[in-house]
Amino acid sequence: MRTGAINLPLRDITQNLDQIPKDRLVVLYCASSYRTAMGVMALQMLGYTNVKGFPPRIEGGKAAGQELESSKFFT
Numbered sequence: 001m002r003t004g005a006i007n008l009p010l011r012d013i014t015q016n017l018d019q020i021p022k023d024r025l026v027v028l029y030c031a032s033s034y035r036t037a038m039g040v041m042a043l044q045m046l047g048y049t050n051v052k053g054f055p056p057r058i059e060g061g062k063a064a065g066q067e068l069e070s071s072k073f074f075t
Contacts, residue, residue: 010035013042022048029054 008016010030020026020043028039028051036053043051 010039010042013039014046017046020048022050024050026051027054028052 006019008019013020026043026048028036028043030036030039033053033055040051040053
């Protein structure tokens with residue numbers, strides 16, 4: 001069971017649905033929040049009910065001193 005973060009570009013979401021679990025919370029985030037909103041909407045349209053966006057933007061989280069996992073499975 002994967003518990004870490006994956007770096008998945010918005011344009012690759014539909015080709016990698018097998019990497020996105022449906023049985024636990026999935027949190028999307030990006031630097032500007034635009035791609036987050038698009039990804040959440042796309043996954044919800046594909047039947048995912050466990051997807052949320054991370055507000056504020058990633059830059060806001062960094063400024064607040066929050067640590068983010070940065071594992072990369074996709075480049």
